[in-house]
Amino acid sequence: MRTLTIEPLTAQAFAPFGEVIEAEGRDFFMINNGSTRRYHRQAEVQTSGPDDAAIISIFRATALPMPLTIGMLERHPLGSQAFMPLRGQPFLIVVAPPGEQPHSSQVRAFLSDGRQGVNYGKGVWHHPVLCLAAEDDFLVIDRAGPGNNCDEHFFAEAEHWLLDPASVHRG
Ligand SMILES: NC(=O)N[C@@H](O)C(=O)O
Ligand code: NI
Numbered sequence: 001m002r003t004l005t006i007e008p009l010t011a012q013a014f015a016p017f018g019e020v021i022e023a024e025g026r027d028f029f030m031i032n033n034g035s036t037r038r039y040h041r042q043a044e045v046q047t048s049g050p051d052d053a054a055i056i057s058i059f060r061a062t063a064l065p066m067p068l069t070i071g072m073l074e075r076h077p078l079g080s081q082a083f084m085p086l087r088g089q090p091f092l093i094v095v096a097p098p099g100e101q102p103h104s105s106q107v108r109a110f111l112s113d114g115r116q117g118v119n120y121g122k123g124v125w126h127h128p129v130l131c132l133a134a135e136d137d138f139l140v141i142d143r144a145g146p147g148n149n150c151d152e153h154f155f156a157e158a159e160h161w162l163l164d165p166a167s168v169h170r171g
Contacts, residue, residue, distance in 0.1 A: 003162045004070065004109040009093065009116050017095040017108075017124045019043035021084055021117035043119035045141055046080035052145035059083070059138045061131040067164035070094055072154045073102045073125040079143025083129060084117030086137040092130040094163060098123035104159035111168055125153065132165060 007013055011020040021042045028037040045054040073096055085091055093110040096102035102125035112118065119141075120126050129138060143149060 001069070001160055001162045003067075003164055003167055004094070004107065006092065006109045006111050006163070006165070006168045009110040009112045009118070014093075014095075014110060014118065016097055017118075017126075018080065018121040019119045021082065021119060022115060024115065043082060044080070045082070045143070046122040047143045047145065048078040048122070049145060049147075052079065052143050054079075054141060055144045057140045057142070058086070059129055059140050061129045061136050061138065063131050063134050063136075066132075067162050067166070068130070070107065070127060070155075070161040070163050071157075072152055073107070073127055074150055074152045075102075075123050075125045076120070076142065076149045077123050077151060078145065078147060078149040080119055080122050081126075081142040082117060082119035082140065084139040084141075085112065085114050086139055087133070088114045089131065089133040089136050090114045091132055091136060091138075092163065092165065093118055094127035094130065095120070096125040098125065102153050102155075104155055104161070107161055109161075109163060111165075130163075
């Protein structure tokens with residue numbers, strides 16, 4: 001089985017899939033009488049209809065056994081979904097470009113340093129949250145409303161990828 005290359009998470013590399021939410025190296029302006037930096041509007045919450053709401057949740061995730069076989073991806077066709085780590089722990093992101101189905105050849109993996117979050121654009125294929133610590137908390141901002149907002153795609157066995165954190169080159 002092919003092993004996914006795990007790339008460092010950067011705004012540029014992740015651009016086909018959405019935005020990276022981070023303070024490091026980003027523009028800001030001062031607010032609160034100079035006591036606070038505002039790293040303004042790094043992403044937008046995408047919804048689809050007048051009855052939709054942008055909601056804020058906490059996901060408490062537990063680690064899946066690694067190395068992990070990536071046999072499926074999901075997408076949210078009606079809205080974006082953002083994950084911001086709350087404990088400063090690195091986590092993994094596996095994505096593929098939006099489209100009717102994900103193409104195995106286009107699956108990519110990224111490693112957040114734990115201070116970076118991601119916002120998956122509407123319809124972007126992604127694996128459910130993948131924490132590396134035994135347990136991790138994420139602030140999740142996504143869309144609630146009528147209709148089905150979660151499509152799953154299961155790859156044929158020959159199209160499976162192996163996700164192995166040990167394969168990350170620690171520079
Ligand atoms: N199902 C759910 O809310 N979680 C997934 O969308 C996910 O990306 O983790
Ligand atoms: Ni999701």
